[in-house]
Amino acid sequence: QVRQVVSSYSVVQSHNSKEAGIWVTYKDGIYDITDFMIGHPGGDKILLAAGSSVEPFWDLYAIHRSPEVYEILESLRIGNLHPEDKVARPAVNPNDPYKHDPARHPALKVNSAKPFNAEAPGSLLADNFITPNDLFFVRNHLPVPKVDPKKFRLQVGGKQFALEDLKQKFKQHSVIATVQCAGNRRSELSKLKAVNGLSWSHAAISNAEWTGVLLSDLLTSAGINGEDYKHCILQGLDTDGEGNPYEASIPMETASDPKKEAIVAFEMNGQELPLDHGFPLRVIVPGTVGARQVKWVKMISASQEESYSHWQRKDYMLFSPSTGHDTADYDKAVAIQEYPTQSAICEPRNGATIEGSEVTLRGYAWSGGGRGIMRVEVTPDGGKTWYEADMHGDEQQKRHQQWAWVLWEVAVPVPDGASDMSIACRAIDSSHNSQPEKLESVWNIRGLINNAWHHINLKVDN
Ligand code: HEM
Ligand code: MTE
Incomplete structure (x- = not known):
């Protein structure tokens, strides 16, 4: 050469x-x-x-x-x-609010470019317990903010912390935690009836090892006693056109309990937190819906009220399938925090052609609130027969708090003479919560938290 x-x-x-x-x-x-x-x-x-x-x-x-x-x-x-040109930079318009957005790996399937929302091809997801940073799904509501790490200060209550202080003066804590967006698998719901929201397939979920400092240690150091407050407010540096920042809140009970392992993270899979995932700091709240895990976090405070942000009060809430936009009462609904049980088949892909007398299926399963996955099973006949999958990646079970997904695999016989197969999976968590059978029963106006049985259809080449 x-x-x-x-x-x-x-x-x-x-x-x-x-x-x-x-x-x-x-x-x-x-x-x-x-x-x-x-x-x-x-x-x-x-x-x-x-x-x-x-x-x-x-x-x-x-x-x-x-x-x-x-x-x-x-x-x-x-x-x-070329030493000075190692990433692709699109021509920059100085007036573009997205001008600080980073370059992304082209293998990500883009659901929206500005703000950037993208997921890895679903068939890759179950290939590794840890999702590589470049293939981790990205869910941004706003432009990626530009931060000077030397000048950056995190405000916690009345105290300010420089990045170096966080890294050196606090005990570091690592946790392997799966992050899942409430919109994961929305595209299946929109096929039933239109919903408002980005059309995510089943890869708006990923798993990483996060390293940072315990949120409970930071609160204590700022003199905040968890027992005196109901909510912990988390505010990001990313803002909309009017200067309103992304904000969410989590129960103070979760924030101030070290066993819940909520952290302010500065590393993802051993690397500096990438720009898209919140550089220089993001909050990780294991077992909780993605929307509360505030990226580019700049302010943490204690309150008796939930955050007043749009994302806490007017979005990320679930309604009955029979509730319409005209009847949805956001004041009565409850903001999503812990996630229910979820699972999906990653391989083979929906619509793939298979050969042979059996088909091996692989996928992921996860539940919120630290509930581990007890069993994953698949059915090739609409729920009459179930095949139990082998699970791996559940090393954290011994810590009695399961924040990470499990990956699973199972072989299912292909019936003689079949020309196609429809296969569904479901998981059962450690509290014996399972997944509802039908999409119709979970459909909601915003297309959130679709955790109905996940189906794929296969063609059989005889
Ligand atoms: C397997 C080379 C890029 C996916 C292999 C193996 C080699 C190889 C030598 C066999 C390894 C063994 O059995 O010991 C390369 C080279 C690449 C490249 C030189 C780039 C120049 C990629 C990329 C992907 C990929 C980009 C995925 C996107 C795979 C997979 C296998 C494999 C899935 C495993 C196949 C199996 O287990 O049956 N590759 N590879 N490779 N490669 Fe690559
Ligand atoms: N934090 C800020 N500051 N801005 C955001 O747009 N999106 C939230 C959450 N934190 C968001 C945020 C949502 S809806 C999700 S699902 C997760 O970040 C996604 O995290 P990821 O992009 O690292 O996968």
Whole structure:
């Protein structure tokens, strides 16, 4: 190979088709995989990285972290990324409120570009217990704010903390916690009847190890006694056109109890918190709906009232399937906090064609409030017969608080002569809560918390 290309990331991005040639990057190197991909042992999946970095996928498929693979990779090297141009930056309009939004991995499926909302292809999700940062779903209501980490101060009650103070003066705490958006699986509901909201498939859920300081330690250090207040208000730095920041609140009981492990995080999977996930600080409230886990958090305070923000009082609330926009009473409804039981089938994909006498299904299952998953089961006949799945990734069970999802796998026989199959899954959590059967029974005007049985339809190639 002639190693001569010194290129910007945008040029790499344009090499994403057979005609233009397929390039990928790894660290500073640029690699031409056009010929290699035909014999790639992992098949077509390699194309997910076309025109971008292989790194998030190699975190998923760690089989690549071997000397043999690095040797193959090196043989495909055609050059290096330009030292000053390693990320793609779209032309910046100085008036664009989204001008500080970061570059994102092109494998994310974008539901809305501004604000940025995107999820990984659902079929990848169950491939690794930890979701790589670049493939973790992103749910932004507003533009990503620009923060100078040296000047940044976190306000807690009447006290201010510099980032270095947080990192050095407090005991650090890590927790593996799954974050799930209340809109996860909304697209299934909108097929029944229109709902208001972004059309998420089943990947608005991801799992990471978060490191930071316990929220309870911060409250104590600011002289806030949890027993004196009902709610803990969390405010972000991101604002709408009128200067209103994103804000939410959680029960003070959750915030001030160290066993609930709510943290103010500065690291995600051992790396500095990425811009999209709240750099420099975000709140992680294990077992709670994503909307309360405030990113770019700048102010934490104690109150007798819930946050007055739109997101606490006029959104993220559940109504009956028979309640319409005209009859929804947001003053009476209760803000979503803990999540109910959820599960989904990630592989095979809905609509895939299968061969052979059995099909292996893989997916995730999770429940809120620290309730572990007791069982996951799938049915190929509308609920008459159930096959129990093997679960893994539930190492935290021994801590009696299960904040992370479990991944599961099960083989189901393909009936003789069948030309198609419809398969559904459901999980049962440690309190024996399960998932409702029908989408109709959970449908609601905002399309929130769809946790009905998750279905896929398969074609059988006989
Ligand atoms: C397997 C090379 C990129 C997905 C493998 C194996 C090699 C390889 C040598 C076999 C490993 C073994 O069995 O010991 C490469 C090279 C790449 C690349 C040189 C880039 C230049 C990717 C990407 C993805 C991917 C970007 C996913 C998006 C997979 C999968 C397997 C695999 C899923 C496992 C297949 C199995 O277990 O049957 N790759 N790979 N690879 N690769 Fe890649
Ligand atoms: N925090 C701020 N400041 N701004 C936001 O838009 N979105 C919330 C929550 N925290 C949001 C926020 C919602 S609705 C979800 S589901 C999670 O962040 C998503 O976190 P993620 O983007 O890291 O996956």
